[in-house]
Amino acid sequence: xxxxxxxxxxxxxxxxxxxxxxxxxxxxxxxxxFLVLTFTSDTFLTSTNLLNVxxxxxxxxxxxxxxxxxxxxxxxxxxxxxxxxxxxVLAAKLxxxxxxxxxxxxxxLAALAGGIINGLLVAYARINxxxxxxxxxxxxAGLSNVITKGFLLNVTxxxxxxxxxxxxxxxxxxxxxxxxxxxxxGFVLSRTKFGRWLYAVGGNPEAARLSGINVRRMKVAAFAFxxxxxxxxxxxxxxxxxxxxxxxxxxxxxxxxxxxxxxxxSVMGGRGAIWRTALGILFLALITNGFNLLQVEPVYxxxxxxxxxxxxxxxxxxxxxxx
Amino acid sequence: xRARGAACAVRGISKRYGAAVALDxxxxxxAPGEIHALVGxxxxxxxxxxxxxxxxxxxxxxxxLVDGEPVAYRAPRDAIRHGIGLIEQEFALAPDLxxxxxxxxxxxxxxxxxxxxxxxxxxxxxxxERIGFRERSSAPVRTLRTADQQKVEILxxxxxxxxxxxxxxxxxxxxxxxxxxxxxxxxxxxxxxVTVIYVSHILxxxxxxxxxxxxxKDGRRVRTAPAAEETTDSLVTAMLGRSLDVAxxxxxxxxxxxxxxxxxxxxxxxxxxxxxxxxxxxxxxVGLAGLVGSGRTEIARAIFGADxxxxxxxxxxxxxxxxxxxxxxxxxxxxxxESRKDQGLVMVRPLTENVTMAHVGxxxxxxxxxxxxxQRVVGEALRSVDARAASTSMPxxxxxxxxxxxxxxxxxxxxxxxxxxxxxxxRGIDVGAKRAIxxxxxxxxxxxxxxxxxxxxxxxxxxxxxxxxxxxxxxxVGEYSGDEAQEETIMRAxxxxx
Numbered sequence: 001x002x003x004x005x006x007x008x009x010x011x012x013x014x015x016x017x018x019x020x021x022x023x024x025x026x027x028x029x030x031x032x033x034f035l036v037l038t039f040t041s042d043t044f045l046t047s048t049n050l051l052n053v054x055x056x057x058x059x060x061x062x063x064x065x066x067x068x069x070x071x072x073x074x075x076x077x078x079x080x081x082x083x084x085x086x087x088x089v090l091a092a093k094l095x096x097x098x099x100x101x102x103x104x105x106x107x108x109l110a111a112l113a114g115g116i117i118n119g120l121l122v123a124y125a126r127i128n129x130x131x132x133x134x135x136x137x138x139x140x141a142g143l144s145n146v147i148t149k150g151f152l153l154n155v156t157x158x159x160x161x162x163x164x165x166x167x168x169x170x171x172x173x174x175x176x177x178x179x180x181x182x183x184x185x186g187f188v189l190s191r192t193k194f195g196r197w198l199y200a201v202g203g204n205p206e207a208a209r210l211s212g213i214n215v216r217r218m219k220v221a222a223f224a225f226x227x228x229x230x231x232x233x234x235x236x237x238x239x240x241x242x243x244x245x246x247x248x249x250x251x252x253x254x255x256x257x258x259x260x261x262x263x264x265x266s267v268m269g270g271r272g273a274i275w276r277t278a279l280g281i282l283f284l285a286l287i288t289n290g291f292n293l294l295q296v297e298p299v300y301x302x303x304x305x306x307x308x309x310x311x312x313x314x315x316x317x318x319x320x321x322x323x
Numbered sequence: 324x325r326a327r328g329a330a331c332a333v334r335g336i337s338k339r340y341g342a343a344v345a346l347d348x349x350x351x352x353x354a355p356g357e358i359h360a361l362v363g364x365x366x367x368x369x370x371x372x373x374x375x376x377x378x379x380x381x382x383x384x385x386x387x388l389v390d391g392e393p394v395a396y397r398a399p400r401d402a403i404r405h406g407i408g409l410i411e412q413e414f415a416l417a418p419d420l421x422x423x424x425x426x427x428x429x430x431x432x433x434x435x436x437x438x439x440x441x442x443x444x445x446x447x448x449x450x451x452e453r454i455g456f457r458e459r460s461s462a463p464v465r466t467l468r469t470a471d472q473q474k475v476e477i478l479x480x481x482x483x484x485x486x487x488x489x490x491x492x493x494x495x496x497x498x499x500x501x502x503x504x505x506x507x508x509x510x511x512x513x514x515x516x517v518t519v520i521y522v523s524h525i526l527x528x529x530x531x532x533x534x535x536x537x538x539x540k541d542g543r544r545v546r547t548a549p550a551a552e553e554t555t556d557s558l559v560t561a562m563l564g565r566s567l568d569v570a571x572x573x574x575x576x577x578x579x580x581x582x583x584x585x586x587x588x589x590x591x592x593x594x595x596x597x598x599x600x601x602x603x604x605x606x607x608x609v610g611l612a613g614l615v616g617s618g619r620t621e622i623a624r625a626i627f628g629a630d631x632x633x634x635x636x637x638x639x640x641x642x643x644x645x646x647x648x649x650x651x652x653x654x655x656x657x658x659x660x661e662s663r664k665d666q667g668l669v670m671v672r673p674l675t676e677n678v679t680m681a682h683v684g685x686x687x688x689x690x691x692x693x694x695x696x697x698q699r700v701v702g703e704a705l706r707s708v709d710a711r712a713a714s715t716s717m718p719x720x721x722x723x724x725x726x727x728x729x730x731x732x733x734x735x736x737x738x739x740x741x742x743x744x745x746x747x748x749x750r751g752i753d754v755g756a757k758r759a760i761x762x763x764x765x766x767x768x769x770x771x772x773x774x775x776x777x778x779x780x781x782x783x784x785x786x787x788x789x790x791x792x793x794x795x796x797x798x799x800v801g802e803y804s805g806d807e808a809q810e811e812t813i814m815r816a817x818x819x820x821x
Binding site: 199207270 | 649
């Protein structure tokens with residue numbers, strides 16, 4: 001019976017192993033790393049350290065969840081880093097006139113609008129999403145520079161720190177937002193019609209279209225969400241630092257992308273999950289944390305992160321070829 | 324001068340994919356200079372065996388001998404070095420390179436890393452002459468028709484002086500006359516001393532072409548015998564282990580005055596098709612017969628709203644205003660597309676998701692999936708098409724071709740449609756699954772569905788349809804029902820030799 005599938009998959013026996021590796025590698029990695037750090041560092045397994053880790057990854061994590069949606073639907077968003085920065089700059093700029101929450105809200109909505117524009121360009125003008133968001137990324141970064149005129153925008157109102165620093169039940173708002181975002185995104189992907197359609201569009205756009213799914217609308221929605229997430233992440237960061245600075249934080253998209261692919265979401269669309277991205281974020285955060293605790297030079301961190309991404313993508317690509 | 328064809332033998336070959344056994348201890352001898360057919364149902368292991376001989380798949384156990392010497396391939400290029408070539412169902416051509424570059428890919432003539440184009444062109448025209456290839460050598464392969472692309476594959480084997488060529492379903496994508504031409508070329512290859520292993524579903528071709536036929540079933544060799552001693556019936560019996568009496572269900576009488584479900588008026592999208600008008604009644608199966616390129620698929624897609632077209636489409640008397648797959652589905656249209664892999668299914672997603680894909684709304688409440696209801700609905704749909712799967716959470720790519728096609732059909736039975744557009748519903752599936760699909764289509768019509776059936780196999784159209792519409796170059800050239808629907812009449816119409 002399976003023999004008829006066989007001729008098309010010459011490497012299936014290797015593929016089977018790779019597939020299993022792709023499925024659960026991230027779980028094993030996180031557990032192993034967690035145990036190693038627990039035993040090699042005295043300070044690792046303390047609530048202060050762990051909460052600190054979560055708080056640091058909250059902005060990039062939220063961006064990564066949105067990026068997971070985009071990869072599943074078969075697209076990519078390079079501009080979320082630029083939108084992330086723009087949000088901070090705009091919030092700092094608008095704070096004197098709109099107040100804390102008004103400024104943060106308006107800046108986040110601007111990021112959402114940027115995401116929608118990306119989506120419209122990709123879905124309706126049919127521009128390759130990589131090229132499109134590279135171009136809009138340059139424009140958005142430029143806009144941030146125009147707004148700051150090259151200076152740091154400092155916010156002096158102490159109330160501005162609320163989103164980034166205030167706590168609920170002893171845990172910072174940003175961590176709560178991260179957790180709620182993870183649960184909500186996971187629910188949407190695995191339990192809703194919308195999520196089901198995202199997978200279908202990413203897995204085979206033509207089959208999705210012939211099944212009556214509005215492929216373009218799904219893509220616009222995924223881009224819109226990416227913009228919104230970049231806005232929320234940017235808002236958290238700016239309210240932590242109270243400084244709007246063009247160019248600072250634009251690389252958040254690389255960290256987010258790394259977390260998504262390390263988690264095992266396919267760069268070729270149609271496969272992936274939020275729990276994977278959550279573990280991917282955790283994994284990369286633990287590596288950074290471990291390096292810091294064990295006092296390894298930070299310069300090596302990026303080399304290792306790069307190697308990890310390559311490994312993850314290679315496994316995805318090999319297992320995809322085998323199926 | 325061409326070397327004599329290679330003799331090839333395999334001994335005790337086994338190949339497993341996970342739990343599934345593709346080949347189980349198969350031994351086989353192929354004599355030099357013969358055309359040796361491998362036949363069997365889908366999943367019998369014939370393609371796997373062909374690919375193992377050509378080095379594209381590594382067996383788990385067993386040995387391969389070429390001219391009596393054991394060989395070990397680690398990659399297809401090792402097989403090429405032994406003079407063994409493979410022409411796969413999906414061509415391995417570089418679409419943007421020219422014909423010439425493709426033919427000489429990897430074996431460029433010349434020295435010191437420089438390509439001698441003059442010498443290549445000379446050799447090319449000599450070989451092109453031999454197999455009757457008439458396209459320009461500078462044309463990008465992408466621009467060629469399928470049949471010509473296949474000739475490029477054959478030229479590539481000739482340039483490499485292949486002594487044994489494995490052809491996997493070589494006529495699958497060809498029209499009848501192109502296929503006949505290919506059979507002729509294959510005979511000429513044999514006459515030049517090349518050994519050919521010919522993997523095919525089409526038993527008529529096998530019997531007309533091959534010297535020896537090996538029948539495989541469930542990964543084992545049933546028998547090898549001279550083609551002269553076999554008949555279609557004896558091969559089918561050997562493949563199935565039982566005799567397949569009739570290929571088609573007994574037709575129920577066409578509905579006399581049933582209501583018109585689909586009415587197409589002046590549907591046009593030149594040059595693909597022009598001024599197409601016809602009706603389909605409830606319970607009626609209407610066949611669209613025509614050559615590849617006659618506009619059959621394009622018409623079905625236009626009716627479904629997948630591609631734009633002028634003209635009107637009415638469902639049960641009401642004109643479809645907005646023309647999109649979504650609007651069509653809402654009005655009770657269903658399209659079983661030509662290629663289940665590219666258009667019908669999302670191969671990486673689980674069976675469940677594929678079955679409910681077009682009707683996620685029916686298994687969710689306010690956008691949230693009702694998983695238990697979904698499982699029930701999927702179970703019912705799969706049972707109604709008799710699809711077998713170990714688990715509905717496995718990717719649909721893990722199913723056999725026949726079960727994939729049943730899944731692609733089950734997808735439209737979650738909500739009973741009014742009209743089914745079935746485009747090549749049995750392409751690339753085995754005899755047993757074909758019969759099952761015929762029964763299903765027949766059963767759906769008996770339940771009052773209208774069916775528009777498209778097939779390259781005229782026998783299929785004649786066997787199933789109450790009425791046949793013949794197409795030629797995008798226009799309706801005849802309509803036949805009852806006794807008028809004869810193979811010869813329709814062939815004349817579609818070929819334009821009335």
